[in-house]
Structures are given as C-alpha cells and as structure tokens.
Amino acid sequence: MSLVNRQMMTVHTFFIALTVFLMGILCLTSSGELIYTELGKKVSLGLGLFWAVRLYFQFFGYSGELWKGKRFETTVHVLFSFLWLYVSASFLLVYLG
Template sequence: MEIHFNIIGAILIILAFAHMIFPFYFNWTNELQKLSLVNRQMMKVHTIFIALTVLLMGLLCLTSSKDLIDTNLGKTISLGFAFFWTIRLLIQFFGYSSLLWKGKKFETIVHIIFSILWIYISGVFWLNYFQ
C-alpha cells in the first residue's frame, strides 16, 4: 500500500504544478475578461487554493504514507481523501458536459486518463480506510 501512496503523492504534486499552465492553456486573459471582476478573481484564487490543496495532499502522501496507513488518524484522513477524490470522479462525468470531449481525440484521451486516475486515487484511499 505504501508504494501506492508514494505514486499518488508524486502524481498529485505534478498535478498541483500543472495548475500553473491553466491561465495560458485556457486563454484566461481573454476568456475571463467576459466575467465580472469578482468572478475573474474567484477563478484565479480558487485555482491557486485547489493547487495548494492538491500539493499538500501529495506531500502528505509522500512524507507520511506509513502514518496514513498504520494510524487511526491516517485512516480518517484517508477517508476524507477518498470522499474528496470520489466526488472529483463523479464531477468528471456529471459536472462537465460530454460536449467538451466527445468526438475530440485529444480531449477524449484526457477524459479517459483522468477518469482512470480519479478511480485509482479514490480506490487506494477507500482501500486504505477499510483494511
């Protein structure tokens, strides 16, 4: 189980830093201009805090995997992470329109990869909690 926490930790850290490209990749300079100032700033601030949360989850998985696996507090944290990533998995299918990826090769591949990733991450945390 420890190897899975290390893998997840590394993936989450990479994912956290990948948030840095969002403003460029999604052309926020032009796209967010259509929003009010408060909505524009909320997008940016929430993206930073999501990235920070994911980074801290990744660091916790890398630095404290043994504690997450062997202690009651670790199991409780794993339960919280399991809910978090399971909800993220559900959002992958019910929060985003399939129009964003259906019929588009690259976007479909990304959709499938992230679906598998969310299943893996949430599955490891659920498994850790229940074992």
C-alpha cells in the same frame, strides 16, 4: 468577466491547487501514518471521498460535448477517469484495510 469574479476565480484556483499539492506532500512524507494509524485512516477516508466526488464530476459535472468525438479530449477524459478511480480506490482501501 467582472474584476471581482476574475479575482475570486484566481484566488479559488490557487487554493485548490495548493490543497492538492499539500495532499501530495502528505502522502509522500507520511504514508506510514496514513496507513497504520487511526487518524491516518480517517484522513485517507476523507481523501478517498474527495477523489471519488472528483470522479463523479468527471462524468456528471462536465458536458460530454466537451470531449465526445474529439480524439485528444476523449483520451484525456478516459485517462483522468482512470486516475481519479485509482486514487479514490487507493485511499478508500487504506481506510477499509
């Protein structure tokens, strides 16, 4: 991989991790606002859509060859599928709720 591609991947990976970390901090420190305010519900809708798209990519963004027939990889695939389903449904239910 060329230097520019390696550095872009590093920077993008850092900012994705930072975004997910900040989402967690937001949920831990402002759960009441996310649930009971209009702005919070809109933020919850955005977070729910973010994780629903992540769930979609769990099945259609990665080749099944990466996990099918491999016990550990299949277990991780199933567990994370349930995690993305739970997280996206939780945020979307807050928005609807």
